[in-house]
Amino acid sequence: xxxxxxxxxxxxxxxxxxxxxxxxxxxxxxxxxxxxxxxxxxxxxxxxxxxxxxxxxxxxxxxxxxxxxxxxxxxxxxxxxxxxxxxxxxxxxxxxxxxxxxxxxxxxxxxxxxxx
Numbered sequence: 001x002x003x004x005x006x007x008x009x010x011x012x013x014x015x016x017x018x019x020x021x022x023x024x025x026x027x028x029x030x031x032x033x034x035x036x037x038x039x040x041x042x043x044x045x046x047x048x049x050x051x052x053x054x055x056x057x058x059x060x061x062x063x064x065x066x067x068x069x070x071x072x073x074x075x076x077x078x079x080x081x082x083x084x085x086x087x088x089x090x091x092x093x094x095x096x097x098x099x100x101x102x103x104x105x106x107x108x109x110x111x112x113x114x115x116x
Contacts, residue, residue, distance in 0.1 A: 002039075003039060003043040003044040004050075006044055006047070006108070007047035007050075008047075008051070010031075011048075011051055011057060011058055013110060014026050014057050014058060014061070017115070018115065021115060024116050025057075025060065025116055026057060026058065026113055027062065027115055028061065028063075029110060029113050029114075030064045030065075030066070030111040031064070031109065032065075032066050032107060032109045032111050033107070033108050033109075034067070034104065034105035034106045034107045034108065035068065035069060035083075035105050036070050036105040037107060041065050045065065068105055069082055069083060069105060070083040070089060070104065070105030071083075071102070071104040071105060072089070072091070072100035072102050072103060073103050074093035074095065074098050074099075074100055075098050076093065076096050077098070079093055079094075079095050079096075080103070081094075086105075
C-alpha cells in the first residue's frame with residue numbers, strides 16, 4: 001500500500017511549510033489527485049487519519065481531496081477528450097484514429113495549505 005508512504009511524504013512537506021511560515025498549526029490542506037494517478041483516495045485519507053496520533057503537525061488538520069477527470073489529446077488533430085470514468089478511456093482518437101496523450105488526470109498535488 002503506497003498510500004501510507006504518500007501520506008508520510010505529505011506530512012513531511014507540511015512540517016516544512018509549518019516551519020518556513022512560522023505557523024502554530026495547519027488547519028486545512030487541499031489536495032488534487034487525478035483518477036489515473038494510481039492513488040486510492042480512501043486509502044490515502046485513512047493513512048493520513050492514522051498519522052494524526054503520531055504527528056502533531058496534522059493532529060487537527062482537515063484534508064480536502066478533489067479528484068480530477070482524465071483528459072487526453074490527439075497527437076494529430078489536437079482534439080481533446082474528457083473521461084469521468086477511467087474504464088471508458090480509449091487511447092485512440094475517434095476522429096482520426098491516432099494515439100492520444102494523457103494531459104490531465106495523473107497528477108497528485110498539494111494545492112494549498114491553510115494555517116494559523
